[in-house]
Amino acid sequence: MDDGDIPVLVEADDAGEIMTAHGGLNASRADQTLPLGSLEKIPITIVTGFLGSGKTTLLNYILTEKHEKRIAVILNEFGESNDIEKSMSISQDGSLYEEWLELNNGCLCCTVKDSGVSAIENLMKKRGKFDYILLETTGLADPAPIASMFWLDDELGADIYLDGIITLVDAKHIVRHIDERKPDGSLNEVVKQIAMADRIVVNKTDLVNEYELAEVVEDIREINAVAQVIQTQRANVPLDEILDLRAYDTKDPMFVDSEIERADHVHDEHCTHDAHHHHLDQSVQTICIKFNPPQLDISKVEAWIQQLLWEKQVPLAESQVQVIRLKGILTPDMADPKRIIVQGVHELYDMQETFAQDTSAVSKIVLIGKGLEGLEATFYEWVGIQEAYRMCIL
Numbered sequence: 001m002d003d004g005d006i007p008v009l010v011e012a013d014d015a016g017e018i019m020t021a022h023g024g025l026n027a028s029r030a031d032q033t034l035p036l037g038s039l040e041k042i043p044i045t046i047v048t049g050f051l052g053s054g055k056t057t058l059l060n061y062i063l064t065e066k067h068e069k070r071i072a073v074i075l076n077e078f079g080e081s082n083d084i085e086k087s088m089s090i091s092q093d094g095s096l097y098e099e100w101l102e103l104n105n106g107c108l109c110c111t112v113k114d115s116g117v118s119a120i121e122n123l124m125k126k127r128g129k130f131d132y133i134l135l136e137t138t139g140l141a142d143p144a145p146i147a148s149m150f151w152l153d154d155e156l157g158a159d160i161y162l163d164g165i166i167t168l169v170d171a172k173h174i175v176r177h178i179d180e181r182k183p184d185g186s187l188n189e190v191v192k193q194i195a196m197a198d199r200i201v202v203n204k205t206d207l208v209n210e211y212e213l214a215e216v217v218e219d220i221r222e223i224n225a226v227a228q229v230i231q232t233q234r235a236n237v238p239l240d241e242i243l244d245l246r247a248y249d250t251k252d253p254m255f256v257d258s259e260i261e262r263a264d265h266v267h268d269e270h271c272t273h274d275a276h277h278h279h280l281d282q283s284v285q286t287i288c289i290k291f292n293p294p295q296l297d298i299s300k301v302e303a304w305i306q307q308l309l310w311e312k313q314v315p316l317a318e319s320q321v322q323v324i325r326l327k328g329i330l331t332p333d334m335a336d337p338k339r340i341i342v343q344g345v346h347e348l349y350d351m352q353e354t355f356a357q358d359t360s361a362v363s364k365i366v367l368i369g370k371g372l373e374g375l376e377a378t379f380y381e382w383v384g385i386q387e388a389y390r391m392c393i394l
């Protein structure tokens, strides 16, 4: 190690494997441990994706790429694969990794509430030495419980904020995996990982032709119309497209809004073109509800959200529903710049006030989940949106 490479030490508990590294440009900053109290919250990005989709390749790419960040990486693999993971990561550039800690039952997703938290807490004792955390989940993990832990856990939330979820998919094999049915009828992990994603990296594009690739993107879009889809080989993706997304930030309506525009667009396409899609997993989809009443009763919208998320029932229709991700921007009064940003993951949601930064006063709610067909009609009725202010084509 040369003088510029300052060790970045971390300790971990028995929940995962932690290594740290820093990009080449930041070596001179690495020893500036900031005094306690002056530290800002550290962003964490969850990297998920099915077995072999390219998660390790992406992490190696990020760790060896030149950037301004000092990144701590938590590998959440378990069992035999630890050794393989380790040697693969080190072989890229051994000098980058300052310390490896062997952890015993390394599946953070299974032990997410106990030892997983202490691994993160131990890591946070070293705060000031790094300014970003990447967490790689196992290929079979559902990212939702991990995401919820960072998003709404008050203790962790004091130090860390969830920046976003990156889902890698293998362009060659994804279509087959999306279609796999679990014996108990529950959603398979690939579908869950796509549904939860804020960015979807379609990797291994060298292994498919352009028609196959278009089909992959279309299948992904059918499930998650909100996330931006990036196509890569060897997970070679510009870092500013996957880091610092602030995808769960309730204070940045511009970002939420731009995502919603994407869902909006796809939704309008569905309304007009309808059934030409050959979607493989019909059950999970994205819908966007739009409305612009002069006044909106936020408490009614909230009651609707609660019934949907907590009771898992569509109000009025009383059909079963499973919401995986929810985002929204609501205008309580058209004449006022106040807006309410809504964020939700499974049964958890958060609503916060903000102020409009653009002129649009249209309220929108985007939902990704199962059983959402026809939801708009009952929403309008329940919340009391008159016909003139309903903007979805029913």
Ligand SMILES: Nc1nc2c(ncn2[C@@H]2O[C@H](COP(=O)(O)OP(=O)(O)OP(=O)(O)O)[C@@H](O)[C@H]2O)c(=O)[nH]1
Residues within 6 Å of the ligand: 049, 050, 051, 052, 053, 054, 055, 056, 057, 058, 138, 139, 203, 204, 205, 206, 207, 232, 233, 234, 235
């Ligand atoms: N052809 C091709 N191979 C790739 C690409 N990206 C990664 N690979 C290879 O695919 C294999 C799996 O990549 P990994 O990065 O280990 O995938 P992973 O998601 O970490 O795998 P698990 O840890 O098993 O879940 C490796 O042999 C990589 O070298 C790509 O764009 N094209």
